[in-house]
Amino acid sequence: MTLLELHDVTAGFGAVTVLHGITMSVAEGSIAGVFGLNGAGKSVTMKAIGGTVPARSGQVLFEGEDITRLSPEKRVARGMGHVPQGRQVFPQLTVEENLRLGAYTLRRKDKGRYGPALDSVFDRFPVLKQRRQQLAGTMSGGQQASLAVARALINQPRLILVDEPSAGLSPVAQLELREVLQVVKDSGVTMVLVEQNIAFGLSLVDTAHLLQTGVVVHTAPVSELDDDTLATHLGIGKVLAGATGSALSARKGSKR
Template identity: 60%
Template sequence: MSSPIVSIKGLRAGFGPTTVLHGVDLAVGPAEVAVLLGLNGAGKSVTLRVAAGLIPAWAGTVRLGGEDVTTLPAEARVGRGMAHVTQGRHVFPGLTVEENLRLGAYTLRRRDRSRYAAVLDSVLDRFPRLADRRRQLAGTMSGGEQAMLAVGRALMANPRVILVDEPSAGLAPAAADALVETLRGVHRSGVAMLLVEQNVTFALDLADTVHVMRQGTVVHSAPRQRVDQDRLTAELGIGRLLKGGTR
């Protein structure tokens, strides 16, 4: 694999006296979709939050494009090309769709204001429903639309990698399917992705690489086509899900 966009090594973190991550190692290559799977409490979302800078790392390193960003605040990591779509979407409910998107471009507009219009157009082209609702308050939209807005807002920063946490949670099946297509489109445009997802079918539908976590460590990593089926079944407590190497 060429130099990874995101490289996490020996990551330890937790809350108060509780250690949640016991030395996580993983990497996300350029334009790769890496999926983190595991049971509840395995530390998947905490890994994402530490990588994004929302939770401090106790030990280990997070590198973004080769640069050590372990001690940088979350807002500085966005400027360096790391976007994060959090669990529960977290759009700004009292702002309009367009204002949400403009805030997503906060760092882009500071770096190069002239690119804003083109990035906005490309996001609105990708999400026509958002274009139709530019003036609508985000808090009044459906869960599926808010999920689209959250992804669109992340793209407004023109990121190199997006961390996506449980995007399908709480969505109706049709909305989840639409979201898979959206994320696939984002992937095709060359943006790398580190995805945490409880819905294994949803996750495997997108994955290039699969990482399985248990009790705060990565216990199995492999390209999607070469995932150890029995290991996956045992770790996740599910039946066989992979049906060959094609999508």
């Protein structure tokens, strides 16, 4: 089943159009990757899905329903979660306070669900449970990435929008993050994943959408991607494509 669809979505700021007609469809339970160079419109695409940058034309469908004109809050209430670029945890608040803010919608709907939701997040992220009273700003980048993912999951969303989660993380922290995202996927949550780190992204996604200046120029299941296609459609050189190539062959060799 298709959970999310964008039909010819345009968006921009003032006189500037950034998205020139984004079309993509995301199957329930899958991870859709969005790849492109700096400024290609990846984050704006995420914001058009989440509603913080409204589509000027075109349609956003969620569970088959047209949500193009819904506020961001209503989209969250319908089951969208966000892990924004830069993670945006509140550095002066504790881990638990960050999670509580993330659960705003859940608590408003039904206060009784917050406790169990917090417990289930703590079960999934023991490091956050251990550090529940620690100020978020004093945690490592990898721990903050986990917190940002956990904060999105606490509302028990059906879809999460994850924007460049690996940025600035050490190789070890990236491996841990990859595991976290894989577990999220295995739990049935659908994901749109934006990554500059294409090798990292390709190790997770089922389908890749390659973006250039506000247009999806190529869409393919990860099993049908190759170095040349990536280099052509992303405008990246062969050196970088070499790194993505090994990620691709790793994907082809195993299901995960």
